[in-house]
Amino acid sequence: MSSRLKDVAALAGVSTRTVSNVVSGSAAVAEETRARVQAALDELGYRPNVAARNLRAGRTGLIGLAIPELHSPYFGELAGLIVRAAQQRAWTVVIDQTFGDPEAERRLLDGGDGRLVDGLIISPWALGPEEVTGRSRNVPVVLLGERRPHGLADRVAADNVLAAEEATTHLLEAGHRRIAALGPQPHLHNETARQRLEGYREAFRRAGLTPDPALEQPVRTLHREDGARAMAALLDAGARPDAVFAFTDELALGALHVAHERGLRVPDDVAFVGFDDIEDGRYANPPLTTVAPDKQQIAERALQCLADRIYSPASAVPPLDVVIPHRLVVRASSTRTS
Amino acid sequence: MSSRLKDVAALAGVSTRTVSNVVSGSAAVAEETRARVQAALDELGYRPNVAARNLRAGRTGLIGLAIPELHSPYFGELAGLIVRAAQQRAWTVVIDQTFGDPEAERRLLDGGDGRLVDGLIISPWALGPEEVTGRSRNVPVVLLGERRPHGLADRVAADNVLAAEEATTHLLEAGHRRIAALGPQPHLHNETARQRLEGYREAFRRAGLTPDPALEQPVRTLHREDGARAMAALLDAGARPDAVFAFTDELALGALHVAHERGLRVPDDVAFVGFDDIEDGRYANPPLTTVAPDKQQIAERALQCLADRIYSPASAVPPLDVVIPHRLVVRASSTRTS
Known part of the structure; x- marks a missing residue:
């Protein structure tokens, strides 16, 4: 079999190691290279039965x-x-x-x-x-x-604490003080939400400020409808924020929707920052500021x-x-x- | 094995056929029922090895x-x-x-x-x-x-021709005449796009009208950026539509984004209808009219x-x-x- 691998490698113009990687899946191979190796495998009639090989292993x-x-x-x-x-x-x-x-x-x-x-x-x-x-x-x-x-x-x-701190600091530096945190989930053990809340509080601490606990608005899940419900709850309770840091873009987009419905101008009356950089946010009206993990x-x-x-x-x-x-x-x- | 299936069925309070369906996957079983059967299977120590069973079959x-x-x-x-x-x-x-x-x-x-x-x-x-x-x-x-x-x-x-015809008729009945079709793809064999274009044209035909061919705007793929590009191209060419029927919600949302950027009021200056009923469209500003397949x-x-x-x-x-x-x-x- 090793001589056949050599033939395949020669035809594809790659090393036998690369051929082996393609066949075994033990390392990532660039799509273009992989296609070239596959073409060589096909041309030489070398059809590794991945399922059978794996089964043996x-x-x-x-x-x-x-x-x-x-x-x-x-x-x-x-x-x-x-x-x-x-x-x-x-x-x-x-x-x-x-x-x-x-x-x-x-x-x-x-x-x-x-x-x-x-x-x-x-x-x-x-x-x-x-x-x-x-x-x-x-x-x-x-x-x-x-x-x-x-x-x-x-x-x-990602470093959720640091990222949430940066997002909140961005709003603090723009002069916002009543920044709502949409997404804390005390009823779950959700670690990501806990870390983003920690980053939000840390940004206030570093600025020598204290966030209004009434602006920490929990949600059940992280969808648009939860963001909409949380934003409506804040406004109905008279706890109007001048900015919102939502723990996901979906939450932010739901909250943004309610802001529009209530006639609030964005960002003049209330600014929004989300998390995730989903495509949706790029095309929102207005486009959504967000934390983009790679x-x-x-x-x-x-x-x-x-x-x-x-x-x-x-x-x-x-x-x-x-x-x-x-x-x-x-x-x-x-x-x-x- | 059949006596064990009977035991499982008795414990779960279902028919042996239902147990068999759960084990074989040959029919859909409601999640709640399936969980009950699985619990009974577990309690009686009956662990069907699905992989092995399938392999034999x-x-x-x-x-x-x-x-x-x-x-x-x-x-x-x-x-x-x-x-x-x-x-x-x-x-x-x-x-x-x-x-x-x-x-x-x-x-x-x-x-x-x-x-x-x-x-x-x-x-x-x-x-x-x-x-x-x-x-x-x-x-x-x-x-x-x-x-x-x-x-x-x-x-x-879905019946794409009929659905597209309904979407276009909705816009015609609201008085729109310069209705752009965003999505025809003459360079592909894409059958869905072809059918939606056919429905768009059929709606005009039934209304005794002829659509302006300059308003049929092709796209490369069906994403927001393609919709944005197509809308910008229409406006830049001076072919301003008073309504847009986009072949997907994503295209519609991209086009809507450009309408906002250009200062057009929606729906007063230009109305929008999409296709797919993605959640995103429900929370858009304004919320997007769409064809919802089940x-x-x-x-x-x-x-x-x-x-x-x-x-x-x-x-x-x-x-x-x-x-x-x-x-x-x-x-x-x-x-x-x-």
Whole structure:
């Protein structure tokens, strides 16, 4: 077989290692290179049966991706990037939607669903970091969006505290003081929401100010309708904010919708900042200021972590805490255009 | 094994047939019932190894879903519904993104990717219906969004001609005459776009009117940026419409964005109607009038077609043409609120 790999490599004009990577999925290969290698494999009639090879190696070639829901623009976009990056490793992605159900998250983490995946990427929603990392697992797990360094599994996430602090500081520097925080979820163990709230409070602390606790408005989930409901609740309670930092763009867009309905001018009467940089926000009226985590990097780093655990399980690198860069994208929802 | 199924059925308070359906995935089972049966299976220690059972039956328990991209809100939402409905049949969904690449569509239809799926649901983008249905296939295929009755595979789609005609008639009845059509794609074989254009023209014909061909504005893909570009092109060419029928909500939202930028009032200066009923449009400013296909039904009917082909291959029912209901949802983007 190794001589055939050499033939394929020569025809494709790449190293045998690259051919091997394409066939085994053990490393990412650029799409163009991968197509060239595949064409050479096809031309020489070398058709690796990935399923059979994996089976011999005790692997299925499937990896699991567990997210709250595909319907959410953020997770839909992220899932798309992960599926695409996985293809470059000859991996097939099986997507599970947990809908924030703790039982569903436990079942997936335990591997109790009877599915044969070689690894799992999970964005936990309902379970706290202790339970997530503490559960017994049969396959390597990579966590998205959790940052507490429990050291039991690889984690890939933006620095949520810092990012939320920057978003809030941006509003403070524009002179806003009554900045609502849309998204704290005291009833859940949701770690991401906790961190963004911490960043929001930290920005006030650093500015020597104290936020009005009445402006911390909890939501049930992170959709537009929750943002709309939270904004209406604030206004109905007479706790009118002069700015809103929403923990997701969807929440921000729902709240923005209510501001328009109530005849408030944006950003003059109330400014908005969201989180996630979904495409939707770029085309909103006015376009939405947001924190943009590097989603492409989230996808690539998560898959790299998983590949290292799957293909080099014996190397026993301690669990990694991969911090993904982010940037604040300032648009018209938080800056007066005139 | 049948006595054990009886025990499980008794404990769960359902028929053995229902237990069998849960275990085999041969029919949809309500989530609540499924959970009850699963609890009974667990309590009695009956853990069907779905993977092993499928393997014996020559099946993998995996079905493929091939869509242009998860990133699109419409396909993200639809994929979410399909994944959820598939879970109720104990099926695992493998999602492929074709990104409108004809080669990717051909490879998936040919089954040449070496993957082991029991069936494939595909929303073709680049390939015309002749090629889609004419390609050799090793597994049952269900087409989404294609309607031409070639009779070679099951199809599940809304009546795009009728729906587009209704959307255009809605604008004509409000007095609009210069109605732009955003989305015709003469360079592709895209059947859905062709049908929506046909419905647009048909509405004019029925009203005894002739649309201005300069108002048919092609786009490259169906995203917000394409809609924005098309709207800008129309306005820059001096071909100002008094209404826009966009072939997707994303196109409409991009065009709406440009209308705002150019200082046009919506709907007074220009009205907008989209297609798909994505959540985004409900929260747009103003909220977007749209054609809403019943996405839940698309998911359920597509899976039912696939199940019938997979579990009753010998019954040889001729290919089905499943028409999904739709409705026009009128919102403020096409009706003056005062």
